[in-house]
Amino acid sequence: MAQPKHFKRQPDAKMPAKDLRESSEVRRCRNTLSISGRAILVFLAWRFVKSAMLSTFGQRNPQDFDAASFEDMFANLSYPLVGKLDLKLVLAIFIIVMIYSFIELFLCIYVSRCALAQSRGEDRSGLYLLVACVVLAIDVTASLMVMPLVLSISSIEDILVSTIIDLTSFAMLFDLIRAGTKLRRLTGEGT
Amino acid sequence: MQKDFHYYATYCAATLAGYAPQESADICYCDQLADLCSVTLLTKLHAPRSAATTQLAFEMANAPTDIIGLQDITRIWSSFHFLPYDLHADPGKGGRLYRSKYQLICKPNGALLKDTVELARGKGLQATGLAMHILADTWAHQYFAGTPSLVINNTNDYFYEIVDGPDGPMRRPIKFRHNPAAKDDLDQSVYTNSVYQPTENAVMNLGHGRAGHLPDYSFARYAYLPAWADYDEVVKDNPSDYWHAFCQMVYAMRCLRESEPFETHRYDWETPEAWKDEIWSILTKRQLDSCDDWEALGERMAGERLRPFDLDAHQQEYLDAPEDARDDTFLGRFILAALAQKSMVTNRIFTSGNLLAGISIDFRKHGLMGIKDFFRLARQASREMGK
Numbered sequence: 001m002a003q004p005k006h007f008k009r010q011p012d013a014k015m016p017a018k019d020l021r022e023s024s025e026v027r028r029c030r031n032t033l034s035i036s037g038r039a040i041l042v043f044l045a046w047r048f049v050k051s052a053m054l055s056t057f058g059q060r061n062p063q064d065f066d067a068a069s070f071e072d073m074f075a076n077l078s079y080p081l082v083g084k085l086d087l088k089l090v091l092a093i094f095i096i097v098m099i100y101s102f103i104e105l106f107l108c109i110y111v112s113r114c115a116l117a118q119s120r121g122e123d124r125s126g127l128y129l130l131v132a133c134v135v136l137a138i139d140v141t142a143s144l145m146v147m148p149l150v151l152s153i154s155s156i157e158d159i160l161v162s163t164i165i166d167l168t169s170f171a172m173l174f175d176l177i178r179a180g181t182k183l184r185r186l187t188g189e190g191t
Numbered sequence: 192m193q194k195d196f197h198y199y200a201t202y203c204a205a206t207l208a209g210y211a212p213q214e215s216a217d218i219c220y221c222d223q224l225a226d227l228c229s230v231t232l233l234t235k236l237h238a239p240r241s242a243a244t245t246q247l248a249f250e251m252a253n254a255p256t257d258i259i260g261l262q263d264i265t266r267i268w269s270s271f272h273f274l275p276y277d278l279h280a281d282p283g284k285g286g287r288l289y290r291s292k293y294q295l296i297c298k299p300n301g302a303l304l305k306d307t308v309e310l311a312r313g314k315g316l317q318a319t320g321l322a323m324h325i326l327a328d329t330w331a332h333q334y335f336a337g338t339p340s341l342v343i344n345n346t347n348d349y350f351y352e353i354v355d356g357p358d359g360p361m362r363r364p365i366k367f368r369h370n371p372a373a374k375d376d377l378d379q380s381v382y383t384n385s386v387y388q389p390t391e392n393a394v395m396n397l398g399h400g401r402a403g404h405l406p407d408y409s410f411a412r413y414a415y416l417p418a419w420a421d422y423d424e425v426v427k428d429n430p431s432d433y434w435h436a437f438c439q440m441v442y443a444m445r446c447l448r449e450s451e452p453f454e455t456h457r458y459d460w461e462t463p464e465a466w467k468d469e470i471w472s473i474l475t476k477r478q479l480d481s482c483d484d485w486e487a488l489g490e491r492m493a494g495e496r497l498r499p500f501d502l503d504a505h506q507q508e509y510l511d512a513p514e515d516a517r518d519d520t521f522l523g524r525f526i527l528a529a530l531a532q533k534s535m536v537t538n539r540i541f542t543s544g545n546l547l548a549g550i551s552i553d554f555r556k557h558g559l560m561g562i563k564d565f566f567r568l569a570r571q572a573s574r575e576m577g578k
Contacts (some may be wrong), residue, residue, distance in 0.1 A: 023424065024422040024423045026423070027422040028422045
């Protein structure tokens with residue numbers, strides 16, 4: 001009877017230590033991309049819902065909200081801009097915020113899908129990493145810009161929770177960019 | 192490992208080690224009994240419950256996972272099924288608790304294996320059978336720990352079965368499901384494993400639950416990422432490991448029978464050589480259960496067919512024996528061996544500075560402190576000294 005074929009045992013002395021380390025690093029990066037790619041969608045959903053609710057309800061509880069018409073909706077807002085600016089301008093700001101949110105939604109979905117694909121070993125261009133950098137930069141900048149407004153209208157609990165979640169989402173984006181870049185370097189993609 | 196190896200293969204190994212058929216039957220009976228001697232069975236027998244060598248599924252479901260419960264679980268599984276390899280291993284990362292769990296990882300040829308085999312010397316066939324169970328499991332269950340731990344025993348979807356393809360060995364992704372009622376599908380590499388639970392000390396994270404029955408299939412070759420390995424791949428070659436276990440069992444039993452000292456990393460390759468092709472064909476045959484094949488081989492080796500395993504076989508003898516004579520019955524000797532093994536392993540773990548198996552107390556130094564069941568060991572030791 002033929003002898004069974006030899007199967008590599010762990011750790012294998014024949015495999016150079018450097019190759020062993022790189023293989024485990026590749027697996028680590030792919031795992032990070034998989035987790036970060038999914039996490040981005042979760043945090044994106046959070047930011048999208050937060051933006052929509054803040055723009056629509058302001059600081060009022062949704063169950064207390066009672067709007068008979070679209071103008072009433074904005075007239076009832078305890079939004080600090082109402083009363084200071086023209087209602088049409090407030091509406092325009094709201095629309096711009098929602099448009100940006102949708103754009104960010106699609107960009108993050110693109111980044112997430114590319115990250116998940118690369119975590120499965122599929123080839124992807126580095127464009128998604130560039131997009132991730134842009135999204136991260138815009139998110140951080142926007143958070144810093146609205147921070148004074150948020151501090152003036154929100155309670156301390158809201159500020160803390162929102163800040164922690166935002167920081168976590170930034171960390172996940174940064175982790176994704178780092179893992180994606182390292183993975184491309186280790187596997188030689190894009191060279 | 193399963194009954195096919197613990198019962199029938201051990202019968203073959205004992206025969207090759209020179210034991211008579213009846214002696215081999217007693218040894219392999221106790222080998223298999225280690226997978227069935229639960230608190231439920233011991234309660235039925237009015238036997239010391241601390242001698243439990245396993246926990247049944249419903250016992251695990253009801254097992255508390257507070258610190259006392261975890262220590263109880265660890266004592267049983269580390270002593271009989273996941274014998275720690277190196278109680279002083281250094282993982283190079285993590286705090287004290289992680290290091291304690293890492294040090295319980297099972298691998299063959301550890302220092303505790305030598306202690307286990309030597310503990311069985313002169314204690315009868317029952318102790319030999321128990322020691323062989325523990326020895327065999329160190330090969331099958333390596334890289335897992337006998338304590339509930341997510342960070343040690345968890346696996347992920349990076350799990351590939353290495354099968355023979357048209358162009359040589361190929362990797363086929365393993366699909367796990369959580370249906371214990373369904374049989375594993377060997378053709379599609381679909382296996383049952385335990386449900387993922389993110390809690391560190393959940394009982395689902397005990398031993399090789401996250402890898403399903405794969406460690407217990409002699410034909411299985413697979414690659415996966417253990418949680419403790421920091422993304423390093425582990426390739427498990429069960430046919431080779433089971434062959435090593437078989438030859439080491441022959442060597443260990445020969446040492447016990449012929450009063451030779453047992454050393455780790457030594458095997459009896461010569462005695463089974465004449466049967467190697469047949470044994471390899473059984474080990475590499477893709478089937479869920481190899482009992483029939485091993486049974487037929489055992490009959491040809493020993494010239495006598497091994498009776499089917501009967502859990503009730505020796506119970507009446509134990510129940511009918513007077514209280515002071517129960518230790519001399521068949522089950523009584525197995526119970527003493529189990530108590531001694533658990534006591535030894537718990538003591539080794541405790542003295543290494545690891546509290547996961549609880550506290551170990553020497554009765555001879557501290558009098559009546561400790562678990563009453565283990566008084567039997569002190570009485571047995573006194574009887575042996577008196578002889």
